[in-house]
Amino acid sequence: MVRFNALWRDQKGGTTMTTILDGKRTSNALMADLQTEVSALKKQGVTPGLAVVLVGNDPASAIYVRNKQRRADQLGIHSVMRTLPSTAMQAEVLAVVAELNADESIDGILVQLPLPKQVDPDAVVAAINPAKDVDGFHANNVGRLWENNPGVVASTPFGIMALLKHYGIEVAGKRAVIIGRSNIVGRPMAALLLNVDATVTITHSKTRDLFAVTREADILVVAIGRAKFVTADAVKPGAVVIDVGMDRDAAGKLVGDVDFDSVSKVASAITPVPGGVGPMTIAALMIQTVELAKRHHHG
Numbered sequence: 054m055v056r057f058n059a060l061w062r063d064q065k066g067g068t069t070m071t072t073i074l075d076g077k078r079t080s081n082a083l084m085a086d087l088q089t090e091v092s093a094l095k096k097q098g099v100t101p102g103l104a105v106v107l108v109g110n111d112p113a114s115a116i117y118v119r120n121k122q123r124r125a126d127q128l129g130i131h132s133v134m135r136t137l138p139s140t141a142m143q144a145e146v147l148a149v150v151a152e153l154n155a156d157e158s159i160d161g162i163l164v165q166l167p168l169p170k171q172v173d174p175d176a177v178v179a180a181i182n183p184a185k186d187v188d189g190f191h192a193n194n195v196g197r198l199w200e201n202n203p204g205v206v207a208s209t210p211f212g213i214m215a216l217l218k219h220y221g222i223e224v225a226g227k228r229a230v231i232i233g234r235s236n237i238v239g240r241p242m243a244a245l246l247l248n249v250d251a252t253v254t255i256t257h258s259k260t261r262d263l264f265a266v267t268r269e270a271d272i273l274v275v276a277i278g279r280a281k282f283v284t285a286d287a288v289k290p291g292a293v294v295i296d297v298g299m300d301r302d303a304a305g306k307l308v309g310d311v312d313f314d315s316v317s318k319v320a321s322a323i324t325p326v327p328g329g330v331g332p333m334t335i336a337a338l339m340i341q342t343v344e345l346a347k348r349h350h351h352g
């Protein structure tokens with residue numbers, strides 16, 4: 054169900070509604086379908102298994118991990134949580150990964166990021182069996198994505214694509230601009246959009262005249278980590294704006310990288326924060342855990 058709550062002025066001077074891309078509702082709808090799939094798998098003797106590894110006591114990570122486990126439990130996915138102290142050395146994290154790689158009841162493994170500084174995230178990700186790499190961060194899965202033969206895809210970009218699809222937003226032929234080049238969001242997002250025939254530009258801290266580039270975007274994905282960085286003057290009227298940010302404003306309120314109040318007046322569709330990309334990230338994780346279980350048990 055599409056919700057409208059803002060107006061933008063189109064190029065002919067008429068007013069049009071802005072669609073709020075509701076990640077919470079969309080993820081609930083997708084999870085209802087997934088629940089049916091999990092029940093069917095269980096009748097065949099297959100219970101999908103997800104292992105989450107949390108190292109240290111980052112408060113935000115603790116919330117995200119709890120939300121992942123709660124979702125898995127709701128769906129009837131077997132979920133295992135392995136926690137290690139913030140002083141854990143790399144060898145200890147690798148030992149847990151090796152144990153989970155060998156555990157037949159586990160189909161998907163993820164190590165929550167960020168990791169404490171003494172642990173190299175690249176080494177940890179490389180140690181995960183690519184067939185269980187439910188985050189899609191392993192080099193095998195990254196390479197497959199760029200070959201347009203995806204195995205598992207990073208959850209946030211996967212969730213964004215699912216959101217665009219749910220709202221019937223056409224991507225082929227569109228100009229997509231991404232702010233941010235991280236391995237978790239920017240790069241896999243670019244590959245996914247390219248794979249469905251968007252014309253993609255990745256921008257970053259060295260991009261000159263950034264807002265001149267963003268104003269060209271039909272689809273603008275913002276993952277820069279700076280509160281309310283993108284304002285209405287950076288957005289083409291009628292653009293679709295996806296906000297991946299999770300920032301705190303001066304009052305400590307959770308806000309995105311996009312100034313929602315001004316941008317929602319010019320965008321044709323926009324994700325809120327909270328309730329946009331975040332819930333879709335968790336939905337994507339669940340969808341891909343079930344997919345890995347099917348591949349593991351049915352080939």
Ligand SMILES: Nc1nc2c(c(=O)[nH]1)N[C@@H](CN(C=O)c1ccc(C(=O)N[C@@H](CCC(=O)O)C(=O)O)cc1)CN2
Pocket residue numbers: 116117120163164165166167188207208209237299307326327328329330331332334335
């Ligand atoms: N191993 C991984 N680590 C991290 C990932 C990841 O995909 N894999 N992504 C982010 C954190 N993240 C998932 O892990 C994540 C962040 C936020 C949300 C979310 O639902 N946010 C809510 C608001 C939550 C709040 O109130 O604080 C929302 O947007 O509505 C889900 C997942 C970094 N690490």
